[in-house]
Amino acid sequence: MRIFAKEWVSKLLERLGMEEGVPIESKLISRRIETAQKAVEGQHFESRKHLLEYDDVMNKQREAVYGLRRRLLEGMDQKDLILEDYVFGNSRRLDGRVLSGKRPCRRTGTSKD
Numbered sequence: 001m002r003i004f005a006k007e008w009v010s011k012l013l014e015r016l017g018m019e020e021g022v023p024i025e026s027k028l029i030s031r032r033i034e035t036a037q038k039a040v041e042g043q044h045f046e047s048r049k050h051l052l053e054y055d056d057v058m059n060k061q062r063e064a065v066y067g068l069r070r071r072l073l074e075g076m077d078q079k080d081l082i083l084e085d086y087v088f089g090n091s092r093r094l095d096g097r098v099l100s101g102k103r104p105c106r107r108t109g110t111s112k113d
Contacts, residue, residue: 068081
């Protein structure tokens with residue numbers, strides 16, 4: 001407790017006559033510790049959750065890059081690859097916008113309502 005708490009907690013425990021290694025049996029202090037521990041665990045949970053989401057995005061990008069690399073190493077023509085991914089991909093996106101009734105913006109390529 002003295003290691004992780006602020007200095008005032010150590011002084012308070014000394015004033016109360018608590019010795020090193022003696023278990024704390026105060027309900028008030030036990031509840032405070034439990035509340036603090038839950039808050040820290042909640043923060044750690046959120047950090048792990050965001051890290052997992054980030055890792056999922058990185059994994060998808062890694063799969064895309066290595067998939068592209070594998071196709072090129074297997075001998076796929078670069079021209080075909082560019083046409084397949086860029087030209088046909090953009091035309092599919094534009095077709096989707098036209099079918100949905102949204103006009104593509106000339107400058108940015110995004111939809112206008």
